[in-house]
Amino acid sequence: MIDLPYLNTITRNTDSKIIFLVIDGLGGYPDKTGKSELEKAEIPNLDNLVKKSDCGLTIPVSHGITPGSGPGHLSLFGYDPVKYLLGRGVLETLGIDIDLKPNEIAARGNFCTVDNNGYITDRRANRIPTNISSNIVKELQNIKIPGIEFKIYSVKDHRFVLIMNGDKLSPEISETDPQMLGLKPLEVRPLSNDSNDTASMINKFLNEAKTILSPRKTANMILLRGFSKLPNLPNFNLHYKLNACAIAAYPMYRGLSKLLGMDVLNTGETFDKEIETLKENFNKYNFFFLHYKPADAAGEDGDFDKKVKTLEDLDKVIPIIKNIGADVLVIAGDHSTPAILGSHSWHPVPLMIHTNNSTNNNVKQFTEKDLIHGNLGTFHATKLMMLSLANAGKLNKYGP
Numbered sequence: 384m385i386d387l388p389y390l391n392t393i394t395r396n397t398d399s400k401i402i403f404l405v406i407d408g409l410g411g412y413p414d415k416t417g418k419s420e421l422e423k424a425e426i427p428n429l430d431n432l433v434k435k436s437d438c439g440l441t442i443p444v445s446h447g448i449t450p451g452s453g454p455g456h457l458s459l460f461g462y463d464p465v466k467y468l469l470g471r472g473v474l475e476t477l478g479i480d481i482d483l484k485p486n487e488i489a490a491r492g493n494f495c496t497v498d499n500n501g502y503i504t505d506r507r508a509n510r511i512p513t514n515i516s517s518n519i520v521k522e523l524q525n526i527k528i529p530g531i532e533f534k535i536y537s538v539k540d541h542r543f544v545l546i547m548n549g550d551k552l553s554p555e556i557s558e559t560d561p562q563m564l565g566l567k568p569l570e571v572r573p574l575s576n577d578s579n580d581t582a583s584m585i586n587k588f589l590n591e592a593k594t595i596l597s598p599r600k601t602a603n604m605i606l607l608r609g610f611s612k613l614p615n616l617p618n619f620n621l622h623y624k625l626n627a628c629a630i631a632a633y634p635m636y637r638g639l640s641k642l643l644g645m646d647v648l649n650t651g652e653t654f655d656k657e658i659e660t661l662k663e664n665f666n667k668y669n670f671f672f673l674h675y676k677p678a679d680a681a682g683e684d685g686d687f688d689k690k691v692k693t694l695e696d697l698d699k700v701i702p703i704i705k706n707i708g709a710d711v712l713v714i715a716g717d718h719s720t721p722a723i724l725g726s727h728s729w730h731p732v733p734l735m736i737h738t739n740n741s742t743n744n745n746v747k748q749f750t751e752k753d754l755i756h757g758n759l760g761t762f763h764a765t766k767l768m769m770l771s772l773a774n775a776g777k778l779n780k781y782g783p
Contacts (some may be wrong), residue, residue, distance in 0.1 A: 399669065454725075
C-alpha cells in the first residue's frame with residue numbers, strides 16, 4: 384500500500400523483475416448455461432499456470448461497490464481508491480499527451496445515439512471508428528461560449544476529451560451520462576455553491592452540441608463524465624523503489640500511468656504490439672504494467688461469446704509472456720465486467736501470482752468458483768502490490 388507507514392524502510396531496489404498483467408474487466412458471472420465467461424472459455428495455459436501459482440480473488444473498492452476503471456487500477460497499484468479519487472477526464476487527457484493546466488477542467492466524453500425523442504439507444508454510438516469520430520469532433524470545435532474556452536480532442540473510437548479553461552471553474556458538477564439506455568442525457572447540476580457558473584456554461588455547450596449533431600442518425604449526442612482537475616498523487620517509483628513502465632494501447636490507462644510517475648512506452652494498437660514492446664524494453668525496467676482491454680469491451684457490449692473469445696485469445700499468448708523471464712508474473716483484473724450485466728460490477732476479481740516457488744494444492748482452473756478456494760483468499764486489491772514486491776524479494780523485514 385502506497386501509504387503504509389515506514390514503507391520507505393522496508394522497500395528495496397533489486398534486479399528482480401515483475402510483469403503486472405491487468406486483464407481489464409476480467410471477472411464475469413454465469414449466464415443461462417450456469418457458467419461464467421472464464422468457465423466457458425478454453426484457457427488451458429491459464430488453467431495450468433494457476434495450478435502452480437498463489438491465487439485468490441480481490442475486492443477493488445469495497446463489498447458491493449462497482450468501481451470504474453480508474454479506481455480499479457489505482458487499487459491494484461496500492462492506492463486507496465476512496466482517498467485518491469481520480470476523474471476520468473484527467474486520465475483520458477494525459478493519455479493522449481495533452482498537457483493539462485492547473486486551472487483547467489477535463490471531462491471524458493462519449494458520442495452516443497438518441498432516438499427522435501432524445502432517449503439514449505446506444506451509449507457508445509456503436510463504437511464508431513476514430514476516423515469518423517475525429518471528424519465529428521472538428522464540428523464541435525466551432526462551439527463558442529462567452530466566459531469559457533472549450534477545447535475538444537478525439538481520443539479513440541467513440542471517446543473524446545473536453546477541456547475547459549476559464550476563471551473560477553469548479554469540477555464539482557454532476558455528470559450527464561445516466562449509465563442506462565432508455566433515458567435522456569442529464570443536465571449538468573452544480574454540486575457546490577462555487578460551481579453554478581461552471582454548470583451553466585457546460586449546459587450551454589451541450590445545447591450547442593445537440594443542435595450540431597441532431598441531423599445525424601448515429602452519434603447524434605454526447606455524454607460527459609469524470610469532470611476533474613490535476614490531482615497530486617504519491618509517486619509510484621519513488622515510494623516502491625521501482626523503475627516502472629506502462630505498456631497500454633488505450634489512452635486512459637496511459638494517462639493513469641503517467642500520473643503515477645511510470646514511464647509510458649510507445650506501443651501499437653494491438654496486444655501483440657504491446658508484447659513486442661515488452662520484449663524490446665525488458666532489460667530497461669524492473670516493473671512492467673501490461674494492459675489487456677478486449678475482455679472489458681466485450682463485457683460492456685453484453686456479448687458473452689465475444690468475451691469468451693477475448694479470454695481464449697489472451698490464453699494463447701500467456702506462454703510467450705511467461706517465457707520472457709520475469710521473476711514474478713501477476714495476472715489480475717481491475718474489476719469484473721459480466722456480459723450478462725453489460726457493465727462493470729461489484730463481483731470479486733480473479734488473481735494469480737506466479738513465481739518459481741509458488742505452490743497451490745486447491746485450485747485447478749482459473750475461474751471465479753475455483754479461486755474462492757485459493758491460498759490467498761479474498762482480499763482488498765490495495766494489498767496486491769505488497770504481495771508482488773514480497774514475491775520479488777523487494778521487501779526487507781519490518782521491525783527489529
